[in-house]
Amino acid sequence: MSTELLQAIAASNEWWALGPELTLACGALALLVIELISPKEQHRFIPHLASMALGVVLVGVVMNFGKTWGEEELFGGLVRLSVPGQIARIFFLLSSLLVCFLATICLPRARAPRVEFYHIVLVVTAALMLLAQSNHFVMFFVALETVTIGFYILVSYYRERVLSLEAGLKYLVLGALSSAILLFGIVLLYGAVGRVEQGGIVHTGFEYGTVLNFLRENPDNFLATAGALLVIGGVAFKIGAFPFQIWVPDVYQGAPTPVTAFLAVSSKAAGFAVLLTLVHRVFSPLQAVLVPVLSLLAATTIIFGNLAALKQHNTKRLMGLSGVSHAGYLLIGVVASLTVPWAAGAVWFYLFTYLLASMAVFGVMAYVAGPDDSGEELDHYGRLARERPFLGAVLAVGVGSLAGIPPLAGFMGKLLLFVAAFQAHLYGLLVVAVIGVVISIFYYFGWIRAAWFESWSPPAPGAVPAPRPLPAGPTFIGVITLAALTLATVLLGFYQQPLTSWLLE
Amino acid sequence: MPDNAQLLQLAIATPLGAALIIACGLPKRFSTKLAAAAFTLPALIALWLWSQFPAENAHQYAFLSTTYTGLADFGISLKLGLNGIALPMFLLAAIVGLAAGYYALRSGAERLKLYLLLLLVMHGGLLGVFASVDIFFFYFFHELALIPTFIMVGVWGGRDRHYAAMKLTIYLTAGALLSLLGLIALYVKSGANSFDLIELKDAIAAGGLRGSTQNWIGGLLLLGFGTLVSLWPLHTWAPLGYGAAPSSAAMLHAGVLKKFGLYGLIQIALPLLPLGMQHWAWKLALLAGLGNVLVVGFVTLAQRDLKQMIGYSSVMHMGYCFLGLACLSTIGTGGVVLLMVAHGLSVALLFLLATSIHHRTHSFDLSEMGGLAQKTPVLAAFFVAATMASIGLPGFANFWGELTVFVALWKFSPGLTAVAIAGVVISAIYGLRAAARVFFGPVSEQHQRVQAQHPPADLDWREKLPALILLAALLFFGFYPKAISQPVDQALGYSATPKALFTPLKTR
Amino acid sequence: MMTPFLAAAPVYGLPSYLLVSALLFAIGFFGVLLRKNTLVIYMCLELMLLASTLALVAFSKFNGTLDGNVFVFFVLTIAAAEVAVGLAIIVALFRQRHTVQVEELNQLKH
């Protein structure tokens, strides 16, 4: 490799294009420095600094939206700027901002260290953004592992609690297993593609474009197909699709509530961002294999997620398992997007509505939970609507949107997916999805019932449980945030222009 | 002065806007006033629009307006307008909403603000359903009205409210989802790529739909809408739900919201899927005739609970509507529209009066009542009138609806006509027996005790006013059915004629 | 089954390396499934990652591109970080529960 060539590659390292990621990384470092140099009583301001950093970057990305630099590949093809990448950036920034908000409720109550939490959240956010924009398997794997290792730490963050540590352990073992499988898939792809020389530049099987070209010419190459399936399997673990969902309920239950929200929203969205990129830009010649595999995955995921959620009383497990079923609906969108291009936008629309609704629900859960947030049962919501009508209303809107009840945003998300599936002639999957939605009404409705229709299960005779303390009243910022989420959920049900003009172009 | 299209928008926006303002924390004192205004304004607008409606062009939509919500690429836009079929239904929604709202205002329900808020959302949704030209929003507004029903049954309901709310939710959500699938199928299969009913009609007129496609979409719609309208054997949610629902919710749901499915079949399925409807017509007629009218009729006879009885009777009357629909003729369908309006008014009145009776007897059990007429002659008069209307005696709107349906049905199948007329006899038996049990005869022991504790007073104004509104409407349409039948006739002449069935269809 | 392949390849080429890699991967996989002791499970996870690196290096040599070798650096670093975090969790858990057997770590209900 000549020096000139190296210099040419180095010249394509355009750091400015990664401004948002760099800002977050520098912000994360700055948090540590500030913790070191500032007096201890001022440490409680640090969370706000993290939120501010996320907010500033979010505003910056939104302002510059549309001014993307075409479909440009940077860093010698490691990263690719694109419109979906921008959407993913906005999604992850918004989600992390809300995770920071949840953390300001939960962390002080649990007496857990704070600065490190926000530091890790910032780094993970930057890595998530890189992951969604990566165009190269090395970049992909490194960013993915940064996210995953960040999550191992965050899940086991409450080191005083056995449940949190246990959840961390489970996530680590299964996460590492899936990473290993994914890595083996990448290796097989690398091996299958071999050395491709084009115009004096050597390409390898790590580059998405090279793999795509290779698969176009050899769509039935066994090694590459096996590698692609292993990679898809690894990604299916991240989105919690059947049969890779075994970690979901336990990990969701044990993890601190903000982390559960982070996992449920950002981790899942990252999985789908990656899946969409892979399916469209890398493995598209393998449709004959991918469509049946993904369809089967979608159907079993919907059925399993809904049936398993039916029996749950623990709210975090319920959110986890219902999240599995949401992954199933989203998978239908991914399958549909292979024949109906706009379905990819519908997947993102669904993800945004899911973000708004589940963050609202997690916000209420954070307030309802006492210091121990892993044992929250549906029964604990008994007096919520009477004692805290605001939280009750937020919960009702959030859960309603998750259930896909019109006129809330979640319904529009489902509608777009269903229309896409219809246009793609996925009738079988549609039937499964409708059955799933009807089942899901049971448990979502049960939650609303627990919060709004008082005394629905008479207490067992004899054993009078100690009355639970009243859920904490939300702070001013809490009211504003939750109200904004609720309002956005309601408004998006009526008026979708702001999102559709971005996503469905 | 806003034009009529804007008035139509205003009528739908008023209750929803009022609900939003109340949700933001308006004090109770102002909330009730605002709610009263928000129930009144749509009724006034509906009356005005009715007077302005161009009767000779009833098949076209008047007062059209389109608002884009960001899904224009999918052919979804908030398109509002009224045609000859939608107008009477819109009027019905406004009138029943007015009565139910006034009744709720002074009902003294716990957490009254929330109750009014939900009722306002429901009312806004109902008005939206019948004013939507876009079938996506047609569905959307239906759900908007449906959700408050579940909550109202669950929170303010009577006996078994949790079970009833759950059952209601499952049945109605499943039904609604099935019909949504049917609507999406229409959207995709018609090739119009639009949910706009007018464009859908044009696209199908231009291209046509294959018979087999029509059959399965029609089946999907019938199953979905049928569940919503309590077609036998999918009706079991209805008596249970109405038995448990608070009075205003029951009035609005049984009176208006339930007609959504029938209205959908008339406005969408009949003109767009004539072959599909023909395919299912006999099956539908048999289910409705034997199931809804006969089986449910006998079950109604056996009821001892006043509210449950009214619930079952409304299921039974839906049977006539399905029978009229199955005739696939202009006259039959027109009769269904008449019957829908009449039944909506009468069943709402019955639910209102049943609750008023409960206030005085503290029971819904027919065997625990008796002789109430001595203490409350006005209530008795209203109840007897409502019962007669419901049976279909001349002078009330129901008479014309049932008569037209029977005339159409005779051509379709004399046997089923006999069954339907037997149904009228059944409904006369249970209706009059209930009136006799409650108001006449000896006072039961149980009721004597209640009377001793709470001496019953006659209807006061808060009950009388909504009841009067409903009764006046019933009588008005009873003596002047042309007010509805003319626009309906006009509109149907263009869309649901049997002619459409025999025009050659290009297969795609 | 294996005999013709071994006979046909007098010099052990890429397939032989891949076979070793696949075997290592499988051994690691079964170890994760079957072992009780969390520490041993970690070792098995490491084995799986190392199996991938062997395949990477072999492919790198036979493809004639260096990228595979460079990727190994990243994989090794990531694996080491994973182990560090994992062991920290184990130590913290051990302080609370005094066990490292997965079967006994089941406070999260199923």
Next chain:
Amino acid sequence: MSDTLFLILSVLTVAMALLVVLNKNAVNAAMCLLLSLAGLAGLFVLLDAPLLAFVLILVYAGAVVALFLFIIMLLDTTPGSFKPFKPLTIAAAVLGAALLGLGIWSLFGRAVLPDAPASVPVPTMKHHAEMLFTTYLLPVQVVGFLLLIAMLGVIVLSKKYTAPEDAK
């Protein structure tokens, strides 16, 4: 010569890996892992990657296995046996074995592989460095952050924390 070496090293690697799984004692398992690593490093050398072999020994033998041993000694646990066979485990194992068999069979039956090594000079440290600091500069930076959060995570999980509220 290299054939013999390959045979010896690969048998060593696989056998020791098997012993990691089969050994009841965690300390012995760790020692077997060490030997397996040594074999693997040898295979790396055979594949013209002496630098990687060196790094493998340095990182794994020097740090990871030492860490394992340290923790095992620290916790002083009872020897762990196998999990009882649950239906789920058996199903996964059977599925895994079937897939592995299918994979190996297809690898040699159907896969198209280059049969001779490409004629590229043995990569030196300079080659690696050039790539790491030009083409792969961004992932290197990301890995730096990965190590940072891993370090912080280990600190958080191990250090006793007093909340500011308690400190007052």
